[in-house]
Amino acid sequence: MRFAPLGVAGQRRLRQARVGIVGLGALGSAVAEQLARAGVGYLRLIDRDVVEASNLPRQALYTPDDAEAGRPKALAAAAHLARLAPDCTLDPVPSELDADNAFRLLSGLDLVIDGLDTFAARHLLNDACCQLALPWVHGAVLGAQGQSLAVIPGDSACWRCLQPEPPEPADSPTCDSVGVIIPAVRLVAAWQAALALQLLVDRSRLRRALWACDLWAGTWQQLIVPRDPGCRSCGPAADRPALAGAPAAVVLCGRQAVQLRRPAPGELRSLAARLGAAARILDGVCLRVDAEGLSATCFPDGRVLVQGTGDPVQARAWCDRWLGG
Ligand SMILES: [Zn+2]
Incomplete structure (x- = not known):
């Protein structure tokens, strides 16, 4: 003032x-x-x-x-x-x-x-x-x-x-x-x-x-x-x-991370319960999953950020296995 x-x-x-x-x-x-x-x-x-x-x-x-x-x-x-x-x-x-x-x-x-x-x-x-x-x-x-x-x-x-x-x-x-x-x-x-x-x-x-x-x-x-x-x-x-422009899969440059667009993973708590020890809820709104050496964060807007790979094909296959189709 x-x-x-x-x-x-x-x-x-x-x-x-x-x-x-x-x-x-x-x-x-x-x-x-x-x-x-x-x-x-x-x-x-x-x-x-x-x-x-x-x-x-x-x-x-x-x-x-x-x-x-x-x-x-x-x-x-x-x-x-x-x-x-x-x-x-x-x-x-x-x-x-x-x-x-x-x-x-x-x-x-x-x-x-x-x-x-x-x-x-x-x-x-x-x-x-x-x-x-x-x-x-x-x-x-x-x-x-x-x-x-x-x-x-x-x-x-x-x-x-x-x-x-x-x-x-x-x-x-x-x-x-x-x-x-x-x-x-x-x-x-x-x-x-x-x-x-x-x-x-x-x-x-x-x-x-x-x-x-x-x-x-x-x-x-x-x-x-x-x-x-x-x-x-x-x-x-x-x-x-x-x-x-239309949003698409994005490889985050300079780091081992890929961002995918997927349908929202449904109710986070039920998905977390199904995944057991591999999953945890972050701040009540996001889901973090760690498995097979990769980790992923599911956001409420339907994005999934997969860390540990720069390969969109590997990231997609991992999401299909762990998060469902
Ligand atoms: Zn201008």
């Missing part, structure tokens, strides 16, 4: 604000913590994944206990944030943002934070936010390099103005394939959180540029991104192609 650009009125505005965070890995979980502590009144925490031990050096909201249990990140993040900021309303959504659910998952929000780790998902988020005229804050970090950009549909350049089409996944390194250092995560998360506070309270000093840094080289730059009049997301003839 004593920081003049926010003041009492700004703090009240933050209390009323509803912010969605899509992706609760290194960046998303760090921005979530800052916004919860800053007094944002409502956070919708959207993530498709579970906590693994290899996440802990960079995803500072989580603990070894979360990794041991294989807790869904959305639920683990909500549990930790509830202790840090008991006045914040937390809405955990253990789902993957896709073309079918994007409008539902982003409805009723004032702002969205990008904590995603694939280009395809970011293009989908951009298309959905342009359609909804919903501001969002891009952030990305890799190695010691990072970048951020505030996107105000209809006003500033959007993500697709900068990157018309997503590159092939094989061409794009990820944190899982080349690593990341946590100081770079913290720096980019701080830029994202500051942009979020500005977008929610006071846009007079908001920088409409892509900010990029290399923390190891000690360099940073701001790049003015012009709006593209032919942009398929925000231009006058926008067709927003990512919203037409």
